[in-house]
Amino acid sequence: QEKIFLKDYKSPDFTVDNVNLDFILNEDFCRVISQSQVRKTTPGAPLLLNGEGPKLISIKVDGKALDSSQYELTSEELMVKDVPDQFTLEIETELQPQNNTALEGLYKSNGIFCTQCEAQSFRTITYFWDRPDVMTSYSVTIEADKTKYPVLLSNGDRLKVEDLGNGRHKAYWKDPHKKPCYLFALVAGDLGVIRDTFTTRSGRKVNLEVYAAHGKQDRCHHAMESLKKSMKWDEEAFGLEYDLNDYMIVAIDDFNAGAMENKGLNIFNSRLVLADTASATDTDFFSIESVVAHEYFHNWTGNRVTLRDWFQLSLKEGLTVFRDQEFSGDMTDRGTQRIDDVDGLRAAQFAEDAGTNAHPVRPDSCMSVDNFFTSTIYEKGAEVIRMMQTIVGRKGFRKGMDEYFRRHDGQAVTTEDFAAAISEPNGKDFTQFRRWYSQAGTPTVKVQEAYDASKKEYTLTLEQSCAPTPGQPTKEPFHIPLMVALLDKQGKELPLNAKGVHTNSDGKYIIELREAREVYTFTGMNEKPVLSILREFSAPVTLQWAAAADDLYFLVEKDPDSFNRREMAQKLASDIYSDLIAKARKKEALTVEPRFLKALNALLLDTKASPAFKAKMLQLPSLHVLAQKEAVLDANAFYAARNAFRTAIAKECRQALLDTYRQYHGVETKNHDSKVGAHRRLKNMALGYLAETKDPEILKLASEQYWKAENLTDRMAAMAILAELDSPERTKALDHFYQEWKNDSVVLNKWFTVQATSLRPHTLDEVKALTKHPAFNITNPNNVYSLLRAFGSNLIRFNDPQTDAFKFYADCIIEIDAKNPQVASRLCAAFNFVQKLEPAMKDRALSEIKRIVAVETLSKNSRELLQSAL
Ligand code: BAL
Ligand code: ZN
Structure with missing residues (x-):
């Protein structure tokens, strides 16, 4: 399949002054009539339009229909050789959105017509300049059955709705802002709505609407509040105001991605809109707020520019x-x-x-x-x-x-x-x-320190390098901003005075590393200072720094930069993990450095540290991060190391963990603000650690938490613990959750995920069985992500040498790719660690990848991602 190249970019040959789109929506087919006012900007250029799939009914230039000898139509393009310098182009196409399983372009979800045009799916609706640098003004009409589709939405200003008298109606929309076609959107359906308003700082009153399936409106309030906060924040932080009279968000159940920033009409995956205490976790509340904000912020960064x-x-x-x-x-x-x-x-x-x-x-x-x-x-x-x-x-x-x-x-x-x-x-x-x-790749910055007591001089040598990446065997040095401090014995930041170190306008010390190797000399240092480098993670690099353990523990306790306090704890934990993995591979006893455990315990007891920070400190490096660092991904050794590390923490910190749990459990159970959420996160992490010991008393606590939970965060945290057990408690909780939420797919998806991410050895069999469960629908992206992608991220069970997850997964990718390439391609990441597997496992994975790539009809999406592994 062909590649496209940035170097081949050519500016468009035509300017489109405006486009008028008429949608006629029916059950068995839809008609789209597009009428554009076009001007040629490159003399002699033929008219070349993108189009993939829409049935061409007619094409007219200045009102005159072209016959098939006057244009060329391929599976990707429509070409008209001779067109005037200025003309009206009218194209009529026919589509079957009800049969669109790729969920790109115009499709139907639960009886609702909706669109997803980014990146290049407008071309599945009509023949057009499907490229972002063709910006134009859109007028849209939507005609549909009045009863089935009472809500008819598109971008911009709502002009009017006409009753056509035959049980059908027609809505008129006009977007006053020019936009590329990937930001076009349409929704037609029977939806519930909540409304509010926001007055911008210059006094524009904006109508805000959040649409969802009937009966789900009560779960839209958090999204609405998030939208208002975002609008206010963008005015305050960047001076950016909203520029239309309406802002609409529509929740759709079948959606490939998270959300889409179409101008004035955001279309969202339901899971990123719907939330209340019973049906959403604190993480969901947080994600909704940040994704609503993200899509809103696109109005300027993406849509206007x-x-x-x-x-x-x-x-x-x-x-x-x-x-x-x-x-x-x-x-x-x-x-x-x-x-x-x-x-x-x-x-x-x-x-x-x-x-x-x-x-x-x-x-x-x-x-x-x-x-x-x-x-x-x-x-x-x-x-x-x-x-x-x-x-x-x-x-x-x-x-x-x-x-x-x-x-x-x-x-x-x-x-x-x-x-x-x-x-x-x-x-x-x-x-x-x-x-x-x-340049691709994560640069490494090697840090070397020297202290000369006689000269009172501290020297910092920084060397950067970056490993080759596909197509880029060598790299030029990057320009790397490193935020630094030197700390005295009390943890106080020393004033810095060295060539190459400056303060930015926020008063932070910055080294701008530009060469492959640079040396910085700090004078007047009466004692060896402790280095705090890459503060706030000021650049996406990996540090190679053989810091003394004493310095690391000092920074964990005293660094005023909270990011680095936690970062140094992660560095220590990561080294302990590597040591445990190495020991597990050699079948040696797995013991954990007591100094680390004691430091964690002290932090739990520290009344000055915030619960949010304690939770971050308690979190060990993820297995995905460890897999990047380790030379070999040995799932059994990873599993043993994980269990040993967590159990050691549970034992050493038992009392502090229990006290933490009791302090925050059952407090403000219906409050979802971030502070209370952090209390809950901390106490649920404490319970998770304690449960590692399988102490019956702790398991009873988890079980009680499940059955008495007053919010979904607590219920899910308890269920995740019970899901790791082989006991009737597990089955009882899972059955109960299913019964409770079997008609609510957004919530039931969590039930799939908790089983798919379980570390028990039977997980693969259970996931296979769940793909046959009546509640699992392979054409619904959220179902696939919750069960199959979640399983693919289960590093231990996906790469378990005792089972054959690779074969099962390859079958799933092949089956899904035929219906929905975007969803299938998102599963491919499970194979990212192939190169790290032991030879026998690697062979198995590669032969499955080869089997997928051998499917002739495989989409270019999956093919591109998998082929590179071979
Ligand atoms: N543009 C696709 C969704 C997002 O990044 O906002
Ligand atoms: Zn975005």
Whole structure:
């Protein structure tokens, strides 16, 4: 299959002044009539339109129908050789949304017509310039049955609804803002709604509407509150106001991704809208708030200023993730938010950067644009933006953002344009910095320290390198901002005065590492200081730093940078884990360094540390992070190490864990604010550790928590513990949960996940059985993600040499790919660690991957992701 290349980009040959779209929706087929006013900008250029699948009924130029000798139609394109310099183009197509299982373009979910056009699915609706740099004004009409589809929505302003008198009605919409077609949206159905308003700071009263299936409206209030908070925050943080009179969010049950930022009409996966105490966990409440914010923030970063081409995807996604992370930090706690974001980055993006699908934040080529929606584009992209902010400081960054909108509002631009808008007003040169966009891979920064007592001099030597990634055997040095401090024996930050170290506009000490090797000399150091480096995780790099254990424990206790306190604890834990894994592979006794356990216990007893921070400190490095570090992924050894480590913590900290549990259990059970949520997280983590000992008294606590829970967070936390047991308690809780939620797929999906992620040896058999369960529907993306993707992320059971998960998984990918390529391709990540498996396991995995790739009709999405492993 063909690749597309960034270097082949050519600006469009036509300008589209406006487009009028008429949708006629029926049960068995739909008609779409598009009428565009077009001007040729490249003399002599033929008209080339993208189109994949819609049945062409007619094409007219200036009202005259073309016969088939006047155009060429392939499976991907419609070409008309001769067109005037200026003309009206009218195209009529026919679609069958009811049979659309890919859920791209126009499709039906539970009787509701809806669309998903990003990235390139507008072309499945009609023949058009399906590229983001063709921005135009849209007028839309939707005609449908009045009873079945009382709600008819599209982008922009609601002009009117006409009763057509024959049981049908027709809605008229007009979007005053130009947009690319990937932001087009339509919804038609019978939906419930809640309404509110928001008045922008310049006085525009915006009608806010959140739509969901009838009966689910009561679960939409949190999404509505989140929207209002986001609108206010964007005004305060970035001076950005909403620009239409209506803002709509629609919850849809069958949705490939999380949500979509269509102009004025966001379409969301139901799981990211619906929430109340009984049906959503604290994590769900948090995710809803941050995704509602993310989609809202796109209104400026993505919609008003959009992409020139899809290789620039991070221009909007990296920036908007950065903005939603900042928002979440302000809504919750900046310190723990940063820790969570970095954990997410390391687990997913660092793995991607180290694997066979590594790609730059601004890729140069691809097979499927759908495969660009990666954690490199999103999360590493956000880190690149954050580094810019670290270099120029928060004030400087805001100045740059203002300049970005001043220069580019209404345009389709590139990541270079963004970097220029931030650097130029701040007098910075980002030429070298732009390598973060063009080079893939996670750089390593090697740290070496020396102290000369006679000269009172402390020397820091930093060396950077970056391993080869596919297509990039060698790398040029990156421009790496490292936030640093030197601490005295009390943990106080010393004033720093060294060449190459400056303070940014926020007063933080920054080293801008640009060369492969640089040396920094700090004078006037009466004693050897303790280094705190990469504070706040100021760059997405891996540190190679053989710090003394005493220094690490000192930093865990005293570093004023809470990120680094926790980071050093993770470093210690990660070394303990590696040691346990090595011992498990050699069948040696698994003992855990007591100093670490004692430090954790002391932290639990520390009344000054916040519960949110304690929870982060209690969290051990994830198995996915360990798998990146270890040379071999030996699932049995990982499992043994995990159990030994957690049990040792449970034993050493038993009393502190129990006290923590009792302190926060049963308190404010119906309050979902982030502070109370953090109390719950901490006490449920405490219970999770305690349960590792399988002490009957603790298991009784877990069981009681399940049956008496007053919110879903507590119920799920208890169920996750019971799901690891082989006892009637497990079956009773699972059966009860099923009975309670069998008609509510958003909640029932958690029931699938808790079983798919269980570490018990029978998990694969149970997952296989669940795929045959009446509640499991393989065409519903959320079902597939909750059961199959969750199982694929179960590192221990997916890679268990005693079972044959690979074969089962390959069968699933093949079956799903035929119906829905996007969903299938999201399962492929389970095979990311193939190269780390032991030879026999690796052979098994590779032969299954080969079997998948041998399917001739396999989508380019899955093919691109799997082929690279071979
Ligand atoms: N643009 C797709 C969903 C999102 O990133 O907002
Ligand atoms: Zn986004």
